[in-house]
Amino acid sequence: MVNSKYMIRQTALEILVRIGEGGGFSHLLIDQALAKKELSIRDEALLTEIVYGTIQRKLTLDYYLSHYLNSKKKIEPWVKWLLYMSIYQKQFLDKVPDHAIIHESVEIAKVKGHKGISSLVNGILRSIQREGLPNVDQITNREERLSIETSHPLWLIKRWVKMYGYEVTEDMCQINLQHKSMSIRVQPLRISRENAMTQLNEDGYEVEASLFSSQGIIVRKGNILKSNLFKDGYVTVQDQSSMLVAEMLDLEPGMTVLDACSAPGGKATHIAEKMEDTGVVYAYDLHEKKAKLVTKKAMELNLTIIQANQADSRELDTYHEKDTFDRILLDAPCSGLGVLRGKPDIKYNKREEDIDKLASIQIKLLESVSSLLKKDGKIIYSTCTVDRHENDYVIEKFLSEHTEFEVDESFFKDLPGDMQHSIGSTQWGLQLFPQTYNTDGFFLTRLKKK
Ligand SMILES: C[S@@+](CC[C@H](N)C(=O)[O-])C[C@H]1O[C@@H](n2cnc3c(N)ncnc32)[C@H](O)[C@@H]1O
Numbered sequence: 001m002v003n004s005k006y007m008i009r010q011t012a013l014e015i016l017v018r019i020g021e022g023g024g025f026s027h028l029l030i031d032q033a034l035a036k037k038e039l040s041i042r043d044e045a046l047l048t049e050i051v052y053g054t055i056q057r058k059l060t061l062d063y064y065l066s067h068y069l070n071s072k073k074k075i076e077p078w079v080k081w082l083l084y085m086s087i088y089q090k091q092f093l094d095k096v097p098d099h100a101i102i103h104e105s106v107e108i109a110k111v112k113g114h115k116g117i118s119s120l121v122n123g124i125l126r127s128i129q130r131e132g133l134p135n136v137d138q139i140t141n142r143e144e145r146l147s148i149e150t151s152h153p154l155w156l157i158k159r160w161v162k163m164y165g166y167e168v169t170e171d172m173c174q175i176n177l178q179h180k181s182m183s184i185r186v187q188p189l190r191i192s193r194e195n196a197m198t199q200l201n202e203d204g205y206e207v208e209a210s211l212f213s214s215q216g217i218i219v220r221k222g223n224i225l226k227s228n229l230f231k232d233g234y235v236t237v238q239d240q241s242s243m244l245v246a247e248m249l250d251l252e253p254g255m256t257v258l259d260a261c262s263a264p265g266g267k268a269t270h271i272a273e274k275m276e277d278t279g280v281v282y283a284y285d286l287h288e289k290k291a292k293l294v295t296k297k298a299m300e301l302n303l304t305i306i307q308a309n310q311a312d313s314r315e316l317d318t319y320h321e322k323d324t325f326d327r328i329l330l331d332a333p334c335s336g337l338g339v340l341r342g343k344p345d346i347k348y349n350k351r352e353e354d355i356d357k358l359a360s361i362q363i364k365l366l367e368s369v370s371s372l373l374k375k376d377g378k379i380i381y382s383t384c385t386v387d388r389h390e391n392d393y394v395i396e397k398f399l400s401e402h403t404e405f406e407v408d409e410s411f412f413k414d415l416p417g418d419m420q421h422s423i424g425s426t427q428w429g430l431q432l433f434p435q436t437y438n439t440d441g442f443f444l445t446r447l448k449k450k
Pocket residue numbers: 242260261262263264265266267268284285286287290311312313314331332333334365384
């Protein structure tokens with residue numbers, strides 16, 4: 001009989017190879033694998049840990065492996081992934097004994113390959129067990145060392161150091177390797193935050209109120225996806241930083257609101273909740289399939305005022321008159337460099353030149369949707385990235401060419417806690433770094449039409 005740990009490692013390897021071939025994102029592939037297999041909570045956790053951890057630390061693992069692998073020797077990609085994930089378990093997971101890692105990796109190599117490959121895997125893992133792994137401290141250049149130690153590409157480290165300095169960059173890289181608690185938002189028309197927290201406490205969850213939103217709860221312990229509150233649409237999963245958007249949009253019931261880039265609907269549904277489900281939220285997304293997700297989410301949360309449709313929001317003036325909306329949200333498509341903890345693949349797939357292309361799309365979107373805003377109306381521009389070229393500089397450029405808009409000066413005062421004084425606060429808006437409040441990296445600002 002195949003033992004469950006062997007099966008977990010075999011599945012982890014299959015997922016890693018697919019990711020390596022560009023065949024999918026880690027979070028989606030893990031979700032698919034978990035949905036297909038009946039695994040215990042511990043096995044689910046081990047599978048997730050091995051896949052995420054190996055992807056998250058890929059550059060570090062490659063550095064370690066390169067000391068034991070003759071660079072001229074050609075090995076198949078799956079063998080490399082098997083070695084990466086074995087070294088990851090040895091170095092970063094306390095509870096897995098070395099002999100179990102070696103034994104199972106060699107078994108997988110035997111079944112998937114041939115005797116030569118299993119001998120190579122055995123030889124390398126036993127040498128590492130005997131001699132240990134090389135120390136990254138011997139890399140003298142500090143940016144190169146940070147790149148290897150925290151597994152972020154060197155171009156990204158250099159870019160961040162230039163924008164924010166070495167210390168902020170180092171903190172960001174380190175936190176990107178750490179666990180982040182999940183956060184949820186209550187649907188306040190169905191349950192209060194207080195009642196939801198009481199119920200979750202009674203069911204054994206450890207929870208805490210969020211500073212970011214009166215609807216937000218941080219889940220310190222327990223799998224919320226298995227709770228009845230989640231299954232029945234009383235709460236939804238959302239990062240705390242994203243919750244700030246609807247909180248800061250200054251909404252009232254009865255308003256006419258545009259969410260120009262809305263899928264899968266996290267913020268559109270929050271907006272509808274803040275409006276007590278009266279008024280109208282026009283929610284668009286470039287992709288038909290994704291626009292349908294917004295409708296689905298609204299139904300799950302029992303919200304009725306969201307009209308979700310496919311559209312290119314650079315051309316919304318063909319659907320809506322000028323001066324139509326009281327509030328607009330532009331949660332723009334971006335490089336996603338603020339969400340590397342949940343989506344580690346992004347750091348290896350993004351290219352520096354992608355950022356300029358994205359910035360020009362962001363400006364076009366902002367120019368197009370802003371023309372639909374009423375006088376005295378407000379617009380929030382947000383992204384889940386930490387790059388100035390997609391954030392501050394987009395706002396700076398837009399305002400320099402559209403003098404009828406300005407940064408709403410009360411935006412900063414309306415921010416919760418001491419956020420207006422946090423390190424990412426600039427004259428253009430608020431850059432939340434993942435390390436500041438242990439959230440995703442996120443940018444938002446509020447503009448007013450004079
Ligand atoms: C950051 S995501 C939005 C997340 C969403 N606001 C939420 O909270 O769930 C950006 C979305 O913009 C969409 N998008 C990209 N280009 C667009 C365009 N030109 N017009 C409309 N939507 C676009 C993408 O398909 C993606 O779903």
